[in-house]
Structure formats: structure tokens, C-alpha cells
Amino acid sequence: MYDMVNLYECVQYIRELVKEKGFEDECTDKVLFGKGLFAIMELSEAMEIIKKHGVETLKVSKHAREEVQEELIDSIFYLLDLYGILQRDIPLEVPDKVFMDKLKKNKQRNFQYGRPELVQYKSEKNDIK
Numbered sequence: 001m002y003d004m005v006n007l008y009e010c011v012q013y014i015r016e017l018v019k020e021k022g023f024e025d026e027c028t029d030k031v032l033f034g035k036g037l038f039a040i041m042e043l044s045e046a047m048e049i050i051k052k053h054g055v056e057t058l059k060v061s062k063h064a065r066e067e068v069q070e071e072l073i074d075s076i077f078y079l080l081d082l083y084g085i086l087q088r089d090i091p092l093e094v095p096d097k098v099f100m101d102k103l104k105k106n107k108q109r110n111f112q113y114g115r116p117e118l119v120q121y122k123s124e125k126n127d128i129k
């Protein structure tokens with residue numbers, strides 16, 4: 001079993017981790033861009049594993065799934081580190097509040113918002129049938 005955590009706690013855990021490991025960074029443009037870049041790199045690693053194995057393999061390979069999930073969480077760690085630095089020094093709102101506010105905002109958007117090509121594709125597809 002595992003402990004459930006909220007985003008606020010996740011940010012605090014990452015702050016503790018970076019302090020323990022000597023990576024408590026200052027809030028500078030360079031540091032923030034670096035954290036963002038590392039988050040993208042970790043995400044790329046996850047995508048590489050998906051590309052290498054394919055979804056069907058992921059469904060049956062625990063090892064492949066573990067690789068993907070670990071890289072995705074690595075990416076989230078960097079995002080939480082970035083968020084925590086900003087929250088510490090700027091400061092930002094508590095991430096849980098921002099998450100819920102943004103979720104509400106996105107729920108108010110239209111079906112398949114921002115993807116007009118999907119709506120176009122589906123209407124064309126339905127014309128064919």
C-alpha cells in the first residue's frame with residue numbers, strides 16, 4: 001500500500017529531497033529554464049520507451065511499464081521542483097488550488113476545444129459512412 005499525497009505535499013517532498021541532495025537552487029531564469037528542460041528530457045525518455053516497446057508490449061510487460069512510469073514521475077519531479085522554487089521565491093499559489101481552478105476552466109471549454117481538425121475529421125468520416 002502507499003500513502004496518497006496532494007500536490008502541495010509533493011512540492012514539499014521535492015523541496016526536502018533537493019535540500020538533502022544539495023540541489024537547492026536559486027530562483028533565476030537559468031535555473032528555471034534548466035528545470036523545465038530536464039522535465040522535457042525525462043518526458044522524452046518516457047516517450048522513447050513507449051516508442052521502443054509499443055502499447056501492446058506495455059500491456060503485458062511489467063518491466064516496460066515500470067520504466068515508463070518512472071520516467072514520467074521523473075518529469076513530474078522536475079516540474080514540482082520548478083513549481084516549488086517559484087512558490088518559495090515569487091510566490092505562486094498552492095498548486096492544488098491552481099490545479100482545481102484550471103480543471104474548472106478547462107471543463108467549461110467546448111468539446112475537443114483547440115482541435116478543430118478533429119471535429120473536421122469526424123464530420124468527414126461520418127459523411128463517408
Ligand SMILES: [Mg+2]
Nearest residue numbers: 042045071074
Ligand atoms: Mg529518467
